[in-house]
Amino acid sequence: MAKYPKALCFFMCILYAGMTLGQLDITKFTKYNTLDGLNHNHVTSITQDSTGFIWIGTENGPMRFDGSSFVSLTTLNPLYADQEIYTVKLTTLGKNELGISTTYGAFVLNTYDYQFHTLQYDVDAALTTWTYNTYDVQKDRWGYYGVSTKTGFYIYDDLYQPVASKHVYSVDDIGTAWMLYGRNIVLTPDGKLFQKNIEGYNVFDDDSKKILRNPDVYQLDTALMSHDGELQLNFIDSATLVFYSPLKRKIYLQDLSTGTKKEYVLPDKVSANLSWFSKIVVRNDSTLLINGRKGAYIIKYDKAQKTLDFLPELQLPDIEVTTFYVDHDGRLWIGTYAGLYKENNPLPVERFPFSIAGKTDLVNIKWMENVNGTWYASALQDGLLTFDEHFNLKDQEVFTENNVPVRLSKMLRYDKDHLWICCSEGIMDYNVITRQHSLLVFKEHPEYLKNVVIHEIYRERSGDIWVSGNNSNSVFRIDKTGDHIHLVELNDANPKFKVNLIYRFREDAQGNVWFCGDAMARYNRKEDRVDSLVEKLPLQHNQRKVFILHSNSKNELWISTNGENWHTYTEEKGWSVVDDPKLNPDPNKYQTLIGDDLYFISRQGKIIALNTLTRKYRILSAIDGWDQEKINSYGFFKDPDSDYLIFTGDNVIYRFASELPASHQVKTPFVSEINLPGNKVLHHPDGNLTFGSDENTFQLKFLTLNFDDPFNQVYAYRLKETEQTNWIPIDQPEINLTQIPPGHYNLEISVSSKNNEWAPVYKSYPLFIQFPFYMQWWFIVLAISGLALGIWLLIRYRLKRMRFISNLDRQVIEYELKALHAQMNPHFVFNCLNSIKEMIMSKDNKNANIYLNKFSYLLRSTLDQSKLSFVPLSNTIDYLRHYLEMEKLRFTHFSYSIDVQEGIETDTIVMAPLLLQPIVENAIWHGQSEALDDNQLCLRFYICGDDLVCEVEDNGVGINAVKSTQTSGMHLSSALENITKRIELLNRKHDLHYRLSIIDKSEMNKGHGTIVKLSFNHKHDESD
Template sequence: MKKSTLFISFLLLIFLSPFFFPQIPGLVNYGEESGLNNSYTYNLSQDHNGFIWVGSDNGFFRFDGKEFIQYSKKSGLKNLEILSSLPLDNGEVFIFPFLNDFAYLKNGHIINSDSNKELRKIQFKYNANYSYDHQSVYIFTSYNPENIYVFKDEKVTTIPLHFNTHNSSDIYYALTLDSATHLLYLSNKNNSKENILAYDIFTGKKTTCNIPLGKEVTLYRKDDFFIFKEKRKITIYQLCNKFIFKKIQTYSVKENIHQVIVDKNYRIWLCIEEGGALYFRETLKDHKKLTTPIPFLSGNIINHLMVDRDNNTWFSTRNNGVYFITEKFLKSYVHLPVRNNSAYITAISKNDNNILLGYNESKAGIYNSHAIRDLVFEENRKIEHKAIVSDSNMVFFGLSRSLVQYNMATGQKQILGDFNLKSIVPYTNNSILICSSEGLTSYHYPSRQYTEMIRQERVYTALPYDKDSLFAGSFKDLYKFNTKTKEKKLFLEDYYFTDLKKLSSTVYVGTTNRNGIIIFTNHKILHKLSENTGLPTNQIKKIEVENEKAFWASTNSGLSRVEITGSRFRINNFTQPDGLPSNLVAGCVIKNDTIYVGTSKGLGILSVKDLLMQQKLIEKKAIINSVMIGHKEFFNVNQKFISQAPENDIMFNLSFPDYVSQGKIRYKYKVEGLGESWLISSSPKIILNSVPPGEYILKVFGLGYNGRQATIPTEMYFEIKPQFWQTWWFRTLLIVGGTALLFILINWYFQKKRNKKLETLYYEKKIAELELQAIKAQINPHFIYNCLNSIQFLLYKKDYEETENYLNIFSQMIRKTLYYSEKTFMPVKEEVEYLSLYLNMEKLRLKEQFEYTIKVSETVNENWVIPSLLIQPFVENAIKHGIASITDRKGKIGIFFDYINASLCITIEDNGVGINSVNQSITKTGSFGVRLSQKRIETFKQLFETHITLEIKSFPEQESKHGTQIKLYITPYEN
């Protein structure tokens, strides 16, 4: 019975051990649920980009702070037991497996011995050891090594070793290789008294050092410091020159040492076989005696640990994944101001000398002088604290189901009664307000008297703001309540207030459950603060007033400080990476420059000055791991990326290795050439679909916790070349070809239209020619008819001499008329001769009744041609209808040829009776010749595109001038 009881107790102890060991604030565990799919993790390393590389029994992993990428058999590994992955300066990662099957990672691909036959040279019967200098890897077996293999730039060279020449039965162990001095340090396991040898791998020279090495001793080295481990003891030496060792000190622990690690800051970590690690504050370079170490991760078998370039510490463990702790939390834990501080705090307050803590059970704590003293109110009762109020030595702990009064001077505690309590707040001297589901009650503790103020209504918080007035907040609304009249008046509707504080004499601040922070007076709301204005959440728990211009807000997403500057607000958010034990903050109090924060993982004690001085930027850059264009992924991102449609879908695979942010990574980016607006994405992949042709620059910032931004952006140039139909020359050719085609089509259209018009004009011309011939045919008889009338008139008068003269002139006229009637055009000089002949004939007929004048300007070329027989009808009309009718004066006819404005102007004037208008002349006089001439003018215009203008006007009746003027404007043509 006793044995079974002991066994059960032992099992319970193992199961509950994590609850008895103090939690380390800020410690993060990455395991299978985080993507680290393995049982054992081995060595850790960090490359120049900041990525963490983890060796394991299931391949190896790369971690960028947000996700683990696994390299396994599918990736090309032949051996999945990877002890180390060694990043080199050229970007390669050499993979150090258990036994053989060495490989390396280059540009995202595993290169094994099938891909690179150089790796087949490296073969061992026993586990290998290595040394590397960031450019080359030196690989050798610890047991009687025969060769050293050097891997550099994808080539393997072999350095043969010939140190064991005297006695081949001796067994030598290779301890470490100094690649800078090319010295391989050896020990003879057959003879533990034999000193360590320094063997030059190139010259073969052996030098005996000044210290021996026992059989059960293991060497660990960091630069010039050599640490020899023997079960529970370490001995530290410093190499003064290549062969002389100086002993620094010896230190022993109570447990067997599994591993010795010296981090980059030259601090010693001892990994214990039973689990956990011991950390020494002193550095090797200080040459100080090692003091009592600080335990870490008890119960975890630690295979390796590493301090990264940001001084964060990583632990690889057996079966429990990888642990991570930031420099801030490690320092906090190492210099822990409070021991056993890991309780779940739900309420916090202060008095003159103490910080008062309420837990999520019927217990409380009093912090003073770097220690927490626990108070137990009721054993094993899981009721949480809602609020704590202190008045000098009297402290009231408000739990969800009871109210406890505690006297700090006497240590006396008293449970005042059961309440369905929501909060307690200070009221007047020696009294408090109890907010509960039953209403609002005041309690005067010297007299132990309760006074009901508000009955049968849930009250969650309250705040006195005047002598007889207070605010009372229900689940939904905020009321003003008069303590004398008991009058309750609605003040703010639909606000679930969780805390109320006075900011100044007339200004108040309240936290709400869903509407952020409200700043108000007793008349109106002044300001509202929410997620849109910079708060991490709209659900706020408590307020701690720093001064009239600043206050602190506690939330489930960290702690916020709000500073008021006029009408503006400056909000600083603080979370676990800033030093909070947890982001679940129940409340805080301020004393001097120190803020005490109650969280779900204990009490955080932070300097306000240090919090406000924390960097707003992160000294890192986002990393572009690969670029996928179309369906091809490129891991060498230093090349110039040029693609062409349809391969114009681009994806950038990003990382921002800011491990302090603990995965809360986002990216702020823009693509110059596509747009100027910045975009924010929580995805590590930036996808650009169907990028049009052009040159672009991707600019991307990494964003860490609380929106902290990288100092400088990462930039990448890429270009999408156009298809031939998208090029400028093709477009130019297309435009030219299209224009030519359009011109041809338009020309064809107008040619067709022109041909049709020409065809029409051809027929019209034929018609016009026939019409012109008809007109000419009409002119000739008309002229002859007029002449015969004149001859008849002369014969009637029996003037035979005149008749003979007239007939002579008439015969000439007939010949010329017949001659010119066959011609379309005639020269100006011939027109002048023809008109002179006609006027002489008419002058003879009319017995010198008129005189005429024909003048040709010097500007007129007499060889210019004009339509034949065009002027004679107008001259005839002037004689017949103008001159023949006058009796009081002698008739005058003037014919003038002039060149005006690029036209031949022919003027015919008479001093006859005149006409009022052209229409009157034609209609009243019945001038058949003029009408025929007008038809000929229109026919010439249509047939020969000759520009002819006719103007007829009558001079007004004035003393100086009478008669009619006719002007013909003709475009001249040279014969």
């Protein structure tokens, strides 16, 4: 075997390494412009409100940024569209307050509900262009607002009303003076408003409510302040002031507590790049930044010595910086004329690119071993590479056999000085001290490893080493001395050794070794044979092959198979399958178990770091700094000197920490906006959400302020009624709730990371949908009371009605009894009995018998009908016929007739009983004329419309003549009154429209006699 000359590859060293510390690398920033949602690329100002939103001022107005999206102030409050939008400066004034300086107005914005107030000074209309051109807005600790404009310094109270002012210019100065008075405002150590201006500075005294010009209280250089109007002041801490003088081309550092002032002269090249808009910004307690016409410079600050160290190296040379801002988390934001830049946190996965001198093809590292701080890497035909601890390439060795490069793959550190390297010619022994190498040859079996392509090597706990190559169903076991080799293969002694090519070896808790390939075979160390074969797992659904086995410290087996998730086995719990689809392994990629942590590539192409004991895991995807399409190594390698893990790609080595960085925290999500019916918008609701019954359909937007990895977020929510309520995943942080039933709920929102980089964060809001008025307690009480009152009134009415009906029934019964009494009066009975006696005495037994039968029928029928409300018309006619026949036996000088219209159904038509008999009786007793021998009585029944008419006609003296006689008239009036009263009661009770009419025939010139008509509605049944 020959050895190529060394092909060394050196990375160029970075000059002035000490100065690079803290340098601004634009590649470590994310850029945003109008394509990403900014309303203008010219960023004029940046600040952060008390909630954590980043606010960006541009030529087109302020914008709010949450890490994912930009929202303009005119969207949050459309009324702001009527104001000047060119934003000069944004200033955080305190909790939920933002100062907005524009070219035509100063405003105070409430960042909670996005309402704003104007800070306006009344001046002549001709001066407003200058007076309202605002440079800065600030607020002191007593709540007074200070506004610095081109024409002066103006103070307002907490009601936004003017308190004091220093107005410098008048209308006469228009066109004659350069009106540019005010500059920035800072807060003094004692909390006062300090305005820099072209005449020096102003301080607002809260006690006297006056603006003091150049007061000698802070030991400032008044002459310098007055002479250089372009000074930009800033406090490093509560007592240290720093500023740059464009006029003097110096940076000044002044300690207000001691009055000490230090000057720093800038190099000409640097000062030429600075200008009046260069501002010094405090990045942290040891670093300051100042922007120039191009790029920026770093200034180091020694807090203990109160000194500055200006670094002349230009940072960001290709960027025109307009402003710097450092947020609450120490993240740097840069405003430019071309957009916004946000400093990124270091990615979890570090990249260490490398290249081999003179080689243009990609280099694929398959395995890495660390020996005494030096990394050795096998790179197939590119040989053995060595790297220092910072992964700088130090050396390359290529080994050949017959002038053909030997392909190197997996390695095993045999002892402290030797590496055993799997290669296409067998196993190479490499001495890291002498750099000598040779192929392993065993005396008793020199042919065993010759020309065998070795791709797996494994050391068991006893020290023996197992080796597999490109031969199916055969492995080699080398004892721990390295002197002896044994072949284990498919034969009569090992009939169960049927796994084809072996990809992995694993030792179980009993010391047996498993051979993993298209099946799993167990080599029993005690019996020195293959005693078990597993071709399919108990819970495996498919028939695919390739099995990879791992065993953790608890002797739990983790087995992956092609196309399915992890299968696990313990003696206590038996077999189970991991059901998380994100953990589905790709069996074609290498897997590594380090301790109890399993590192592998998922089928989605992500790196999974899974703790096999706790089942907790993290996911690393392309956004974390590695190219997931180009991983080449046969696994992950532990750095013995740290907690870092190593893997490789094309011409790159990757490194990531095995533990999550503790500093990566995501803020709790919160509801930012609720859109209710009727275009009602609610911003930043408090902890309790209460809506009316007609507001049970709404859209809710929530977010979490994540400026590190906003596109790594996964959202979910649940409207919690019980503990079993499931989470509902959503693509965007927007929830549309419709027709929520009234009641109490808990609305829970969740934000988690796609790669488990950080723990999920939650927020719960009590939600109450009010009940409609008809479900309110007061309405229910009123309804129940009203219902009870209604029921009481109904019962009372029914009782009254029942008493009324009962009274009617009683009266009807009384009149019926009267009618019965009238019909059965003693005179009638006495006459009937006398008639019967005379007939008996005269031996007229036949007529006496007839008379007695009819009399008994009438008595029985009268008693029967008196019990009924209605009787058939046929019964009434039959009753009247018997009665007339009796009367005719007594009175022989009259005749009668009963005529019933053809077609009348007398059996179905019903009427009140005993109503016609008194009328007929009156016609016989009072209507007959003694002068006539032939008195006639006619009864007629006929239909007229819906009425049945019962007509009684006689040819007697007439009703008028009867009424004129005292005895007969009184009897007749009493009888008619009884009939009329009974008809009235019947009509009131049954609404049958009974009508009674009496006509004296003499009044109609139809002779003598009376016609009595009784009519009623015959279309009813007895139930009426």
